[in-house]
Amino acid sequence: MSRQHTLLASLLAVALSAGATGAAHAQTPKEKAARYYEDAQARFDRKDIPGTIIQLKNALQADKTLLPVQLLLGRALLMDGQAAAAEVAITEALRLGVDRAEVALILGQALLAQGKHQQVLDNPVLAPAGLPADTRMNLLLLRSKAYGERGDSANALQAIEEARSIDRNAPDTWLAEVPVRLRAGQFKEATAAADTALKLAPSSAEAVYQRGTIAHLRSDVPGALKLYTRALELDPSHIESRIARAGLYIDTRQDAEAAADIEEARKRSPREPRAAYMKAVLLERAGDRVKAKAALGEVVGFLDAVPIEFIRYRPQMLLLAGLAHFGLEEFGKAKPFLDLFCRAQPSTPASKVLARIYAQENNVDRAIELLEGYRRAYPNDGQALIQLSAAYMAKGRANKATELLEAALKTRDAPEYHTALGIALSQSGDSSAAQAQLEAAIKKDPRQIQAGMALVPLLLRDNQAAKAAQLADQLLRQEPGNATLLNLAGVAKAQAGDFGGARRHFEAAAMIDNKQVAPQLGLARLDIATRAYDSAIRRLKAILKADERNAEATYDMAVVLQRTGKLDEAQRYLERAAELSGKTDLRADYALVDLHLKTNRPAVALESAKVLLGKAPEDVTALCTYARVQLVNGDNAGARQTLIAASRRAGFDPELQTSVAALQVAAGDDASAAYSLDKALSNNPDFVPAIALLAGVELRRNDLAKSEARARRIIQLQPKLAIGHQLLGDVALARGQSRPAIDAYRQAFKIQASSATALQLVRMLSAQGEAAEATSTASQWLKSNPGDAAMHKALGDHLARNRDFTRARSEYEAAVKLAPNDAQALNNLANVLIKLKDYKAAISTAELALSKGNNEPIIVDTLGWALFQDGQIDAALLRLRDARLRSPSNPEVRYHLAATLAKAGKRAEARDELQAALRENLPFEGKAEAKALLDTLK
Numbered sequence: 062m063s064r065q066h067t068l069l070a071s072l073l074a075v076a077l078s079a080g081a082t083g084a085a086h087a088q089t090p091k092e093k094a095a096r097y098y099e100d101a102q103a104r105f106d107r108k109d110i111p112g113t114i115i116q117l118k119n120a121l122q123a124d125k126t127l128l129p130v131q132l133l134l135g136r137a138l139l140m141d142g143q144a145a146a147a148e149v150a151i152t153e154a155l156r157l158g159v160d161r162a163e164v165a166l167i168l169g170q171a172l173l174a175q176g177k178h179q180q181v182l183d184n185p186v187l188a189p190a191g192l193p194a195d196t197r198m199n200l201l202l203l204r205s206k207a208y209g210e211r212g213d214s215a216n217a218l219q220a221i222e223e224a225r226s227i228d229r230n231a232p233d234t235w236l237a238e239v240p241v242r243l244r245a246g247q248f249k250e251a252t253a254a255a256d257t258a259l260k261l262a263p264s265s266a267e268a269v270y271q272r273g274t275i276a277h278l279r280s281d282v283p284g285a286l287k288l289y290t291r292a293l294e295l296d297p298s299h300i301e302s303r304i305a306r307a308g309l310y311i312d313t314r315q316d317a318e319a320a321a322d323i324e325e326a327r328k329r330s331p332r333e334p335r336a337a338y339m340k341a342v343l344l345e346r347a348g349d350r351v352k353a354k355a356a357l358g359e360v361v362g363f364l365d366a367v368p369i370e371f372i373r374y375r376p377q378m379l380l381l382a383g384l385a386h387f388g389l390e391e392f393g394k395a396k397p398f399l400d401l402f403c404r405a406q407p408s409t410p411a412s413k414v415l416a417r418i419y420a421q422e423n424n425v426d427r428a429i430e431l432l433e434g435y436r437r438a439y440p441n442d443g444q445a446l447i448q449l450s451a452a453y454m455a456k457g458r459a460n461k462a463t464e465l466l467e468a469a470l471k472t473r474d475a476p477e478y479h480t481a482l483g484i485a486l487s488q489s490g491d492s493s494a495a496q497a498q499l500e501a502a503i504k505k506d507p508r509q510i511q512a513g514m515a516l517v518p519l520l521l522r523d524n525q526a527a528k529a530a531q532l533a534d535q536l537l538r539q540e541p542g543n544a545t546l547l548n549l550a551g552v553a554k555a556q557a558g559d560f561g562g563a564r565r566h567f568e569a570a571a572m573i574d575n576k577q578v579a580p581q582l583g584l585a586r587l588d589i590a591t592r593a594y595d596s597a598i599r600r601l602k603a604i605l606k607a608d609e610r611n612a613e614a615t616y617d618m619a620v621v622l623q624r625t626g627k628l629d630e631a632q633r634y635l636e637r638a639a640e641l642s643g644k645t646d647l648r649a650d651y652a653l654v655d656l657h658l659k660t661n662r663p664a665v666a667l668e669s670a671k672v673l674l675g676k677a678p679e680d681v682t683a684l685c686t687y688a689r690v691q692l693v694n695g696d697n698a699g700a701r702q703t704l705i706a707a708s709r710r711a712g713f714d715p716e717l718q719t720s721v722a723a724l725q726v727a728a729g730d731d732a733s734a735a736y737s738l739d740k741a742l743s744n745n746p747d748f749v750p751a752i753a754l755l756a757g758v759e760l761r762r763n764d765l766a767k768s769e770a771r772a773r774r775i776i777q778l779q780p781k782l783a784i785g786h787q788l789l790g791d792v793a794l795a796r797g798q799s800r801p802a803i804d805a806y807r808q809a810f811k812i813q814a815s816s817a818t819a820l821q822l823v824r825m826l827s828a829q830g831e832a833a834e835a836t837s838t839a840s841q842w843l844k845s846n847p848g849d850a851a852m853h854k855a856l857g858d859h860l861a862r863n864r865d866f867t868r869a870r871s872e873y874e875a876a877v878k879l880a881p882n883d884a885q886a887l888n889n890l891a892n893v894l895i896k897l898k899d900y901k902a903a904i905s906t907a908e909l910a911l912s913k914g915n916n917e918p919i920i921v922d923t924l925g926w927a928l929f930q931d932g933q934i935d936a937a938l939l940r941l942r943d944a945r946l947r948s949p950s951n952p953e954v955r956y957h958l959a960a961t962l963a964k965a966g967k968r969a970e971a972r973d974e975l976q977a978a979l980r981e982n983l984p985f986e987g988k989a990e991a992k993a994l995l996d997t998l999k
Contacts, residue, residue, distance in 0.1 A: 094123035098130050105137060113137045128159050135167050142332050144174035145368075161186045162196050169203045173210075176373045181207040189223075198227040202237045209241045210374035212405060217241045232262040239271045243278060244406070251275055266296035270305070277305065285309055300326060304335045311342055319343060334363040334381050341388060353388075360385035361394075372398075376405045384414065392418045403431065408438035413445055420452055428452045443469040447481045459489030476506035484515045492519055503532075510536055510546075517549050526557035544573040544580070551583045560587055578604055582613055589621055597621050612641035616649050628660060644676045647683065654686055661915060663693045681711045681721065688724050700728045708737040713744035719751045722758075731758045747778050756788045760795060768792050783813035787821060799829045810838075816846070820855050827859040835859050850879035854886045861889065866896045884914030891923050900931035918948035926957045929964070937961045945974075952978035953985040960994060972998040 101116035117134040120127065135150035148171040151164045169187045172180045181187060182204060189197040189204070201224035208217035218241060225234040235258035242251035252275055258268040273288030289306035292299050303326045310319035320343055326336040341356035364372065364382040372378035383398035399415040412435040416428040432449040439445065446469035450462035466482035483498030496519050502512035513536040520529035533550035540546055551566035564587055570580040581604055588597035598621055604614040619634035635656060638649035650673040657666030670690040677683040684707035691700035704725050711717035718741035725734035735758050741751040756771035769792045775785035790805030806825050810818040819842045826835035839856040843849060857872035873890035880886060887910030894903035907924035914920045925940030941958040948954050959974035975995040979988070 094120040094127055094130065097123065098127065098133070101130075101133060101137075105133060110137055110141050114141060126157060128154055128157050131157065132159060132164065132167075135164070135171070139167060139171050139174065142174075144171045147171040148175065155186065162192050165192060166196060166199050166203065169200060173203065173207060175368060176375070178207040178211055178374055194227050198224045198231060198234070201227075202233055205237050205241070207374075209244065210376075212244070214241055214245050230261055232258040232265055232268055235261065236265075236267055236271050239275070243274065248275060248279060264295055266292040266299040266302065269295060270299060270302045273302065273305065277309065282309060282313060298329055300330050300333065303329075304333070304339075307336070307339050311339060316343055316346065332363055334360045334378070334385075337363065338381055338385055341385075345388075357385045357388045361389065361391075373401060374405070376402050379405070380411055383411065387414055387418070392421060408435050410435070410442075410445075413448055416448060416452070420448075420455070425452050425455045429456070441472040443472045443475065443478055446472070447478065450481065450485055454485055454488055459485060463489055463491075474505075476502040476509050476512070479505065480509050480512035480515070483512060487515060487519060492522060495519055496523070507535070508539060510540060510543075514546065514549060517553055521553060521556050526553060529553040530557045530559065530562075542573060544570040544577055547573070548577065548579045548583060551580065555583065555587055555590065560591060563587055578608070578611065578614070582617065585614070585617055589617065589624065592624075594621050594625050610641055612638050612646065612649070615641055616652070619649070619652065623656065628656065632656060639672070647673060647677060647680075650676065651686060654690060658690070658693060663690065663915075666690045667694050679710055681707050681714075681717050684710065685720060685724055688728070692724070692727055697728050701725070701730045701733065704728060704730070704737075705733060708733065708740070711737070711740075713740055715741040715745040715748040715751055719748070719754055722751070722754055726754070726758065731761055734758050735762075749775055749779050749782065749784070752778075753784045753788060757791070760788070760791055763795070765792050765795055781812060783809035783815065783818045785809075786812065787818065790821065790825070794825070799825075803829060803831070814842075816842075816849050816851055819849075820851055823852070823855050823859060827855075827862060832859070832863050848879060850876045850883065850886070853879065854883070854889065857886075857889060857893070861893055861896075864896075866893050869893045870897060882913050884910045884917065884920060887913060888917075888920045888923050891927060895923075895927050895930055898930075900927055903927035904931060916947070918944045918951065918954065921947065922951075922954045922957055925961070929957065929961045934961060934965050938965060949977075951985075952981070952983050952991075953987060956985070956987050956991040956994075959991070963994060963998065968998050 097116045097120035101113045101120065104110075104112040104116060114134065114137050117130050117137065120130045121134070124130075131150050131154035135147045135154060138144075138147035138150060148168065151168045151171060154164055155161065155168075165187050168184070169181050172178075172184070172187075187200060187203075189200045192200065201220045205217045205220035205224070208214075208220060218238070221234060221237050221241070224237070225231070228234065235254045238254035239251045239258075242248075242254060252272075255268065255272040255275060258265065259272060262268050269288055269292040273285045273292060276284035276288060286306060286309055289302045289309070292302035293306070296302075303322050307319045307322035307326065310316070310322065319339065323336050323339050323343070326333055327340070330336070337356050337359040341353045341360065344350075344353035344356055360381060364378060364385070367378075372382065379398045379402035383395045383402060386392070386395035386398065396415070396418050399411055399418070402411050403409070403415055412431040416431040416435075419425070419428040419431070429449065429452045432445055432452060435445055436442070436449060446465045450465040450469075453459075453462040453465065462485045463482065466478065466485050469478045470482060479498045479502035483495045483502060486492075486495035486498060496516065499512045499516040499519070502509045503516065513532055517529045517533050517536075520526070520532065530550065530553040533546065533553045536546050537543070537550055547566045547570035551563045551570065554560075554563035554566060564584065567580040567583040567587070570577060571584070574580075581600055585597045585600040585604070588594070588600065598618070601614045601618045601621065604611055605618070608614075615634055616638040619631045619638060622628070622631035622634060632653070635649050635653040639647075639653055642649055650669065653669045654666050654673060657663070657669055667690050670687040674683050674687045684703055688700040688703040688707065691697075691703060704721055707721045708718060708725075711721055718737045722734040722737040722741070725731070725737060735755060738751045738755040738758070741748055742755070745751075752771050752775055756768045756775070759765075759768040759771065769789065772785050772788035772792060775782065775788065779785065786805045786809035790802045790809065793799075793802035793805055803822070803825050806818070806822040810822045812818075819838065823835050823839045823842075826832075826838065836856070836859065839852055839859065842852055843856070846852065853872045853876035857869045857876060860866075860869035860872060870890065870893045873886055873893060876883065876886040877890060887906055891903045891907035891910060894900070894906060904924065904927045907920065907927050910920045911917075911924055921940055922944035925937045925944055928934075928937035928940060938958075938961050941954070941961050944951075944954045945958045955974045955978035959971040959978065962968075962971035962974065972995065975991055975998065978985075978991055979995065
């Protein structure tokens with residue numbers, strides 16, 4: 062029967078009894094009080110506590126001076142959980158003159174129940190001295206409990222010893238020792254005390270229960286269950302055993318058994334907050350979040366109404382209040398309860414819950430402090446290790462986080478641990494290891510949505526878009542209405558080239574949650590990819606109208622504007638995106654540098670690169686970008702210093718060190734490049750890109766034996782790669798062995814037919830006079846690869862070398878059509894046009910080449926020579942003097958200037974230029990003509 066029904070029944074009984082007696086004769090107040098008291102006593106004996114309280118209050122209305130009424134009311138109120146009211150009743154009984162021996166124990170219990178521990182110790186009514194032995198012993202045990210709950214184990218044990226000196230065979234004196242010992246982690250002493258109590262009282266449910274708590278705390282689940290069950294067989298009303306057993310049933314997923322115990326506990330003790338909390342746990346597990354929250358509301362309803370003093374020294378109540386508020390997402394209310402609990406009982410699982418609250422408040426240091434303390438006590442708790450790893454990740458200590466997660470996996474090979482480790486590895490930059498862990502998590506449990514969501518971006522980054530899209534579809538089958546997943550699937554499909562599928566996913570995500578910006582960005586990017594630029598701009602403007610500080614949309618707008626040729630506007634948007642992105646996302650900064658380089662503004666690019674480096678001074682990629690811009694600005698010395706710093710920061714990462722070394726080669730610093738590559742290979746001796754680059758360095762340093770050895774090592778490691786044979790060809794060429802060089806290049810082309818291998822072979826065949834094979838190889842390649850601008854250019858070079866200028870012109874024009882910004886191809890075309898005597902076309906082509914070629918001396922020379930051939934002597938002189946100043950060691954440039962000077966009548970100056978051109982006896986086109994001209998000027 063519920064308490065409400067009991068109460069109603071009690072009221073009905075009172076009404077009926079009042080009506081019945083009223084008919085007999087009029088009663089005096091004392092007679093009424095006596096009758097109510099007797100009825101209350103009968104109810105008390107039947108454990109009808111609500112009815113007892115009603116009748117006693119009826120008695121007090123009749124006569125407030127009856128000591129027995131106040132005393133029984135105090136006891137009943139205490140049993141009903143109304144400790145404060147019980148204290149009032151007992152105090153009134155004392156005022157009325159009751160002997161303290163009669164009420165001391167009840168008063169002490171009422172005070173303790175309210176958390177008034179100091180009053181238990183200081184109140185003279187509760188002083189043990191002068192009281193009967195039995196009462197004195199129980200008061201000493203009460204004092205022991207007060208000391209123990211305050212954490213004063215020494216005084217608690219002393220009080221127990223004093224009680225035990227009164228009656229050493231009293232089981233309670235031994236049972237009181239158990240919780241004190243357990244709080245101190247003294248399991249051996251606690252077990253001895255519990256065993257003694259059981260020996261003295263084998264049928265004591267409390268003794269069996271205490272023995273069960275020891276087994277429970279030592280993780281002996283079967284033993285604890287057996288003992289709790291035995292306690293309940295001895296006393297079905299033993300609420301502590303029932304609550305403890307229900308908790309174990311929950312832990313072991315025996316939900317039906319747990320539910321039965323919980324309902325029985327709630328029936329016997331309707332205001333028991335622990336039962337309400339466990340009911341919430343079961344409801345949450347069953348997926349009934351609404352009812353679970355209602356049950357948690359019951360818990361906080363019970364406990365929030367109680368003064369904090371009542372539960373301050375009751376760790377279990379503190380924990381319960383904290384967990385209930387936490388479950389209701391009332392973190393601010395949960396924190397003080399959990400803080401008090403963790404101070405009283407540090408290094409318990411509650412530390413994990415409290416740490417979560419501190420982590421949410423961004424107080425990561427406190428979260429780490431709590432979790433590290435817990436880890437010292439429970440080093441193999443995988444969940445705690447995962448939580449601690451997340452805290453260290455928040456502090457930027459990815460290596461520490463990874464170490465903790467690897468430890469967690471050793472405790473249990475659980476899919477969620479693989480997931481956490483994969484995410485940590487991903488954030489630390491180890492993508493391949495992260496991918497392996499995340500794939501392991503999904504293999505073990507395909508429902509690991511978080512693992513899948515972390516794996517998809519890694520696959521995309523690794524250019525495995527098809528696999529990423531397939532995984533995203535697999536995740537969506539589990540959660541088809543997840544807007545975040547739909548957006549992720551859209552990204553994967555877009556990268557895989559399935560623009561239609563991507564658009565459907567983005568649109569679905571936007572319909573589910575129209576406040577999400579990501580799907581709108583995805584649609585805008587699809588528009589960009591499909592060249593629907595007007596649509597992209599409309600979408601991006603709408604995003605920026607709602608949030609002008611959206612860095613993603615700002616950056617994407619810059620991309621659209623670049624694509625549509627609006628470079629000045631694009632620059633402004635990139636500058637804004639770089640400002641909004643701060644130090645976390647440097648895409649806009651990198652894009653800004655590239656934009657300035659593409660628009661021939663190396664000095665401005667250098668300023669942007671400085672800003673980039675200021676944001677990420679330790680970042681190797683930023684350092685390399687800055688060095689690249691320094692190279693474009695002609696600051697090779699500065700680039701070398703920057704790259705030394707980059708190499709130092711790259712550590713022993715083979716990929717990073719190889720990237721640095723490639724730029725060091727471009728800066729002419731082969732010695733530093735060799736050092737960087739040695740570092741790369743010390744960590745991974747078989748890293749082929751580093752071996753290949755080092756072989757090239759050794760080739761330039763004329764260490765041909767080492768270079769050849771590395772080339773052969775590459776062939777051994779990667780026989781299906783062309784680079785090893787290409788390097789062998791380069792070594793043979795350096796040794797003057799043209800035939801072995803051609804054979805090596807042929808083998809490279811055979812193994813890996815590509816633009817690079819084809820070009821190398823064609824150029825070598827052309828240089829060695831194998832004109833027919835060079836033409837045939839290039840033509841065959843272009844039949845299958847007509848869009849290969851580099852091969853068109855190479856074939857043009859070959860044909861021009863063999864004086865087939867008409868066909869050379871066609872190939873250069875094809876190359877320029879495919880690559881209109883290729884200054885070298887334009888320059889070569891201009892030279893062919895000169896040979897074909899189409900001087901006007903040569904001049905315009907050379908001018909175009911010059912606009913693309915950053916005032917390269919060879920292009921300036923071509924333009925000057927075309928002007929000379931067209932009879933524009935003054936214009937030609939201007940250009941050729943410029944070329945001569947830029948490249949004084951080039952004999953062909955000096956010959957062209959000399960010929961123009963001679964035509965202008967400046968014979969002495971022309972003679973000086975010709976003598977300088979011929980002094981070193983270097984080969985150049987027009988050498989014979991230069992000699993002949995010099996003879997005319999002597």
